[in-house]
Amino acid sequence: MTVEAHSAPVFREDTPRPVTGLRLLLRTRPELVLAPTLLVVLLLVWQYGVIWLDVPAYILPPPSDVAVALWRGLDAGIFSRGGYWLHTGVTLSEVLLGFVIGSTAGLVLGTIISQVRIIEATFSVYLIAIQSLPKIALAPIIVLWFGFGLTSKVVIICLLTFFPLLVNSMAGFRAVEPERIELMRAIGANGWQMFWKVRLPSAMPYIFAGLDMAAVFAVVGAVVGEFVGAQRGLGVLILSMNASMDTAGTFSVFIILSLIGVLLHGVLKIISRRVLFWSGTGQNTHSTGT
Amino acid sequence: MALETARLAEPLSIPEDRTQKATTKPAIQISHLDKIFLTVRNERVHALSDISLSVAEREFVTIVGPSGCGKSTLLKIMAGLLPLTSGDLRVVGAPVSRPRRDIGVVFQSPVLLPWRTVLENVLLPAEVQGLPQATSLARARDLLKMVGLADFENKYPGELSGGMQQRAAISRGLVCDPAILLMDEPFGALDAMTREQMNLDLQRIWRESGKTIILITHSIPEAVFLGDRVVVMTPRPGRIARIVDVPLPRPRTLETLGDATFGRLSSDIRRLLYSLGDAEPASEGGGLG
Numbered sequence: 001m002t003v004e005a006h007s008a009p010v011f012r013e014d015t016p017r018p019v020t021g022l023r024l025l026l027r028t029r030p031e032l033v034l035a036p037t038l039l040v041v042l043l044l045v046w047q048y049g050v051i052w053l054d055v056p057a058y059i060l061p062p063p064s065d066v067a068v069a070l071w072r073g074l075d076a077g078i079f080s081r082g083g084y085w086l087h088t089g090v091t092l093s094e095v096l097l098g099f100v101i102g103s104t105a106g107l108v109l110g111t112i113i114s115q116v117r118i119i120e121a122t123f124s125v126y127l128i129a130i131q132s133l134p135k136i137a138l139a140p141i142i143v144l145w146f147g148f149g150l151t152s153k154v155v156i157i158c159l160l161t162f163f164p165l166l167v168n169s170m171a172g173f174r175a176v177e178p179e180r181i182e183l184m185r186a187i188g189a190n191g192w193q194m195f196w197k198v199r200l201p202s203a204m205p206y207i208f209a210g211l212d213m214a215a216v217f218a219v220v221g222a223v224v225g226e227f228v229g230a231q232r233g234l235g236v237l238i239l240s241m242n243a244s245m246d247t248a249g250t251f252s253v254f255i256i257l258s259l260i261g262v263l264l265h266g267v268l269k270i271i272s273r274r275v276l277f278w279s280g281t282g283q284n285t286h287s288t289g290t
Numbered sequence: 291m292a293l294e295t296a297r298l299a300e301p302l303s304i305p306e307d308r309t310q311k312a313t314t315k316p317a318i319q320i321s322h323l324d325k326i327f328l329t330v331r332n333e334r335v336h337a338l339s340d341i342s343l344s345v346a347e348r349e350f351v352t353i354v355g356p357s358g359c360g361k362s363t364l365l366k367i368m369a370g371l372l373p374l375t376s377g378d379l380r381v382v383g384a385p386v387s388r389p390r391r392d393i394g395v396v397f398q399s400p401v402l403l404p405w406r407t408v409l410e411n412v413l414l415p416a417e418v419q420g421l422p423q424a425t426s427l428a429r430a431r432d433l434l435k436m437v438g439l440a441d442f443e444n445k446y447p448g449e450l451s452g453g454m455q456q457r458a459a460i461s462r463g464l465v466c467d468p469a470i471l472l473m474d475e476p477f478g479a480l481d482a483m484t485r486e487q488m489n490l491d492l493q494r495i496w497r498e499s500g501k502t503i504i505l506i507t508h509s510i511p512e513a514v515f516l517g518d519r520v521v522v523m524t525p526r527p528g529r530i531a532r533i534v535d536v537p538l539p540r541p542r543t544l545e546t547l548g549d550a551t552f553g554r555l556s557s558d559i560r561r562l563l564y565s566l567g568d569a570e571p572a573s574e575g576g577g578l579g
């Protein structure tokens with residue numbers, strides 16, 4: 001804080017003093033302050049915007065209505081057909097089952113295909129072509145084949161989560177640095193050691209990026225499957241609320257669906273931080289690098 | 291294939307004995323080695339032509355040459371990572387068809403596995419070859435101490451500087467106690483001072499461990515400083531232009547870099563390399579330089 005007059009501006013800094021409180025938080029973890037602030041501002045704008053502009057509640061309910069609907073749904077009994085717990089449980093189990101089965105199958109097949117160059121050369125074009133098809137369009141047929149119960153949703157989710165893992169694991173195995181392979185050859189490694197000690201760990205960043213994608217697809221698959229034909233689940237709840245113009249209810253279910261997505265993503269992130277601690281992109285597995 | 295056989299059938303007259311040290315049996319014996327690549331566009335590339343070289347046990351041989359002269363290819367052939375096209379290669383008397391356990395390789399880049407600690411990286415070859423754990427662990431720790439990384443065994447490669455990573459890679463090359471160490475421009479990516487330090491360290495490691503070392507470099511001073519002999523190679527197809535004896539006493543120190551003999555040998559080799567670069571391209575079929 002010198003008040004001396006300089007002929008030229010001098011770029012200087014006082015001895016840095018430790019900052020505390022909110023300023024410290026803003027400096028070290030700005031997202032902890034800024035993200036919630038944004039949310040509060042948006043909710044306020046939404047709340048008062050809807051009231052001032054006199055938007056009908058069946059078009060866009062104010063967030064307070066959504067909160068009330070959410071509370072009502074959660075307050076109902078766990079096995080109540082009108083409450084959220086039962087439907088959430090159904091959807092969550094579809095998501096988890098489908099995700100685990102589908103992505104495991106994709107990973108295993110992608111791994112096997114990648115190990116033999118002839119098989120990879122034969123199949124990879126077709127698999128990548130199938131990857132780009134909108135598999136969700138098959139949902140009605142799958143419900144027709146497997147019925148209104150859990151199975152059809154799990155099959156749809158399997159189909160959706162299979163390909164990200166297949167394609168990403170193949171890309172991951174293809175991207176293994178040739179220097180690492182050469183090193184393993186030079187020290188006399190056999191194929192098995194090559195796989196476990198170098199190829200698989202090297203492919204892990206790609207595999208986790210695939211899992212992240214698959215997690216999103218899994219929730220999409222569950223909801224679409226339930227739209228097409230089901231007796232229970234959050235998708236069913238959305239359809240019935242929509243039919244009765246309960247827009248606030250629909251929004252509140254949407255919150256639950258987002259929470260399922262966030263939960264899956266969070267679990268994957270925790271695992272990937274442990275597995276990919278070395279990769280530099282461990283914080284965000286599909287970031288495009290530094 | 292007909293072409294390859296034709297080449298083999300017509301050997302050039304090579305003064306065989308100039309590379310031979312009569313006192314010890316050769317660790318590596320190469321005679322009339324040729325390497326022809328097939329590129330992805332199905333063209334033949336003559337990478338190495340008529341290489342004959344004999345390296346004695348415990349000898350330190352350095353190889354210099356312009357980039358693209360096939361020196362890395364030669365090293366990979368010696369390591370059993372690439373097949374040779376014609377000629378003969380023997381390691382301790384036996385022909386080489388695959389990587390051998392008594393040969394350690396240090397590559398241009400350290401190639402440490404980022405998910406393994408420094409110690410685990412050094413142990414990798416021992417693990418792959420199924421050596422007894424206790425012995426190799428003790429040996430890995432000794433090696434890390436020797437290269438000055440004793441305090442870093444539990445760090446991950448990402449936490450190490452380039453020079454430290456390369457020293458870890460050298461420890462890894464030595465962990466199975468190979469008789470022969472092949473090094474492919476191991477210090478190419480390092481800054482000048484680190485590089486000098488690494489040269490001193492490597493000389494010490496070589497003297498302490500009694501290995502046979504073949505080191506490829508494109509630094510002439512490095513080649514002269516480290517080598518008992520310097521093999522000078524021509525541009526593609528790579529041939530041996532000359533093998534220069536380096537009569538400088540051991541251990542060599544930083545003062546050696548100012549020694550008159552050191553300077554003379556370095557400039558001789560430099561002049562030779564430049565003359566090769568200028569004279570060679572026109573006459574492909576000519577004899578040795």
